[in-house]
Amino acid sequence: MATKILLLGFLALTCSLASASDSSPLQDFCVADPNGPVKVNGFACKNAMAVQASDFSFGGLHITGNTSNPVGSRVTPVTVAQVAGLNTLGISLARIDYAPKGINPPHTHPRASEILTVVDGSLEVGFVTSNPDNRLIATVLQKGDVFVFPVGLIHFQRNVGKGSAIAIAALSSQNPGVITIANAVFGSKPDISTDILGKAFQVDNSVIAKLQAKF
Numbered sequence: 001m002a003t004k005i006l007l008l009g010f011l012a013l014t015c016s017l018a019s020a021s022d023s024s025p026l027q028d029f030c031v032a033d034p035n036g037p038v039k040v041n042g043f044a045c046k047n048a049m050a051v052q053a054s055d056f057s058f059g060g061l062h063i064t065g066n067t068s069n070p071v072g073s074r075v076t077p078v079t080v081a082q083v084a085g086l087n088t089l090g091i092s093l094a095r096i097d098y099a100p101k102g103i104n105p106p107h108t109h110p111r112a113s114e115i116l117t118v119v120d121g122s123l124e125v126g127f128v129t130s131n132p133d134n135r136l137i138a139t140v141l142q143k144g145d146v147f148v149f150p151v152g153l154i155h156f157q158r159n160v161g162k163g164s165a166i167a168i169a170a171l172s173s174q175n176p177g178v179i180t181i182a183n184a185v186f187g188s189k190p191d192i193s194t195d196i197l198g199k200a201f202q203v204d205n206s207v208i209a210k211l212q213a214k215f
């Protein structure tokens, strides 16, 4: 009887834990060894004795990103690719610079939710809910304001202030991934068939060919 109650208690505990979040790392850290021969879901761990403070640090987030490009924005990422110590920890960061009228074009992070803070300037931000509603949830943020982009949803930012703007975004993955919609759809290598995109976007194939030439 006591065993049965214990078992039920154990089941209840494990079930509630399982539905609450992903499993946690089983060691203090697992600094990425990008050259490790073993491939796991992430990078293999560097020998813990060889780990240094530099494995956990990054310098340069004070530097303004170069926004001289067609969209007028620049993302400076701080993910496991820049900080090996982020491996397995499920967090990362980015600085985003915006020229006046610059945009961070519609994109999605397949593996992370994002919380963005405006450090300087003013941004219009928004995301679109999944099918069938495809509702646009958008607002304008001022310096000090925070906005959340839920995992997987298409989102964007636009500088609507007078000068340049700066944001810091935190993400719930050490490797959030980015899919920029226009680049993925019109700039795939090789191209998705013009005919497929013509039907999908309900336009003449020549419109698609024009878009594909741009990406």
Ligand SMILES: *[C@@H]1O[C@H](CO)[C@@H](O)[C@H](O)[C@H]1NC(C)=O
Binding pocket: 066, 067, 068, 069
């Ligand atoms: C910024 O990027 C543009 C376009 O790639 C380049 O021509 C320019 O030299 C860059 N500016 C700086 C300061 O690096």
